[in-house]
Amino acid sequence: MANPSLTDVVSALDVLYPPALAADWDAVGLVCGDPAEPVRSVLFAVDPVAVVVEEAIAHGVDLLVTHHPLFLRGTSTVAATTAKGRAVHRLIRAGIGLHVAHTNADHANPGVSDALADVLGLVDTRPLEPLPAPALDKVVVFVPEPDAEKLIDALAAAGAGELGDYARCAWSTPGVGTFLPRAGATPTVGLVGEVARVDETRVEMVFARVARSEVIEALQAAHPYEEPAFDVVELASWPGNEGTGRVGELSVPMTLRAFAALVGSALPATAGGGLVAGDLDHEVRRIAVCGGAGDAYLRQASTSGADVYVTADLRHHVVSEHLADGGCAVIDMPHWATEWPWLGDAAGRLRARLAERGTTVSTAVSTTPTDPWVARVHAEGREDPH
Numbered sequence: 005m006a007n008p009s010l011t012d013v014v015s016a017l018d019v020l021y022p023p024a025l026a027a028d029w030d031a032v033g034l035v036c037g038d039p040a041e042p043v044r045s046v047l048f049a050v051d052p053v054a055v056v057v058e059e060a061i062a063h064g065v066d067l068l069v070t071h072h073p074l075f076l077r078g079t080s081t082v083a084a085t086t087a088k089g090r091a092v093h094r095l096i097r098a099g100i101g102l103h104v105a106h107t108n109a110d111h112a113n114p115g116v117s118d119a120l121a122d123v124l125g126l127v128d129t130r131p132l133e134p135l136p137a138p139a140l141d142k143v144v145v146f147v148p149e150p151d152a153e154k155l156i157d158a159l160a161a162a163g164a165g166e167l168g169d170y171a172r173c174a175w176s177t178p179g180v181g182t183f184l185p186r187a188g189a190t191p192t193v194g195l196v197g198e199v200a201r202v203d204e205t206r207v208e209m210v211f212a213r214v215a216r217s218e219v220i221e222a223l224q225a226a227h228p229y230e231e232p233a234f235d236v237v238e239l240a241s242w243p244g245n246e247g248t249g250r251v252g253e254l255s256v257p258m259t260l261r262a263f264a265a266l267v268g269s270a271l272p273a274t275a276g277g278g279l280v281a282g283d284l285d286h287e288v289r290r291i292a293v294c295g296g297a298g299d300a301y302l303r304q305a306s307t308s309g310a311d312v313y314v315t316a317d318l319r320h321h322v323v324s325e326h327l328a329d330g331g332c333a334v335i336d337m338p339h340w341a342t343e344w345p346w347l348g349d350a351a352g353r354l355r356a357r358l359a360e361r362g363t364t365v366s367t368a369v370s371t372t373p374t375d376p377w378v379a380r381v382h383a384e385g386r387e388d389p390h
């Protein structure tokens with residue numbers, strides 16, 4: 005199979021991790037690279053730091069995909085006088101593109117926390133903090149009974165009536181429409197100056213709000229009346245299956261002590277290791293996870309009914325107050341380690357997506373820990389202060 009262009013790879017990544025799902029403060033997408041260049045191989049890594057750039061150069065890849073942005077807050081220089089500028093120079097000189105999938109990969113389903121949930125053996129996962137499902141409208145239209153099926157066809161062709169694996173979903177009920185055509189009207193049914201009563205069908209169809217103008221244009225084009233009567237109703241917002249973190253179940257419950265050991269062995273080793281808060285003998289089954297810094301979702305972890313929350317970058321007061329309020333147990337793992345399982349998952353999904361398009365790339369996953377911590381200090385040889 006042929007190699008895709010960088011444009012093709014970015015398009016495939018954008019389908020898997022839509023940029024529209026990114027937080028508004030985030031900076032995702034292509035940082036450097038020529039869209040027309042072919043891509044033969046891709047390296048996935050958490051951080052676009054110097055050691056990873058050197059790894060990409062050593063592998064001879066054409067594209068580096070990282071979870072964390074190189075420039076989150078913008079910049080006015082890429083001079084090689086800073087670490088970030090040097091990364092840009094090293095990448096461009098080696099002909100390597102850089103693409104970032106950050107909060108869009110966190111929010112997508114499957115995304116970063118799904119990969120974390122998978123390596124911990126969680127099943128029946130759902131978002132810990134769901135984003136609203138895509139907004140929906142409903143159109144209610146009244147049409148002479150013989151024209152109802154044709155109108156449903158036209159609305160379906162414009163995107164209405166899509167429901168999972170079902171298309172052209174509509175609901176209809178018979179009724180009677182009445183109207184008085186005034187002077188100047190050219191009624192399809194009835195006469196000017198006479199009250200008309202017509203057997204009509206009330207048709208209801210749901211559609212994505214983004215398709216509203218297409219659906220209404222199709223309605224007006226297909227409806228036999230000069231002045232079709234219709235309502236457009238905005239449906240209530242509903243939690244979707246995308247969002248931050250995941251909560252799921254272990255198929256076999258175990259003690260917090262055993263689960264902490266499972267977490268430790270499921271994630272890549274780091275110098276910092278993890279920390280556990282809670283009753284080690286307590287049985288845990290429902291598990292909340294959030295790859296990366298997840299301290300903002302401690303409350304959601306508790307209200308989800310989770311027995312334990314696995315995330316990164318937790319602080320003393322936040323955890324202390326969470327536990328004092330009766331919150332669930334907490335396992336604080338290194339940030340890099342909680343996001344690392346996504347790399348292999350994303351690489352596999354990219355290859356599969358490109359294969360559907362008849363192209364292929366080879367992929368590799370960086371195994372260099374880019375957590376900044378290199379050692380954990382213990383008070384060895386000293387009496388336990390407690």
Ligand SMILES: [Zn+2]
Nearest residue numbers: 296297339343
């Ligand atoms: Zn992160």
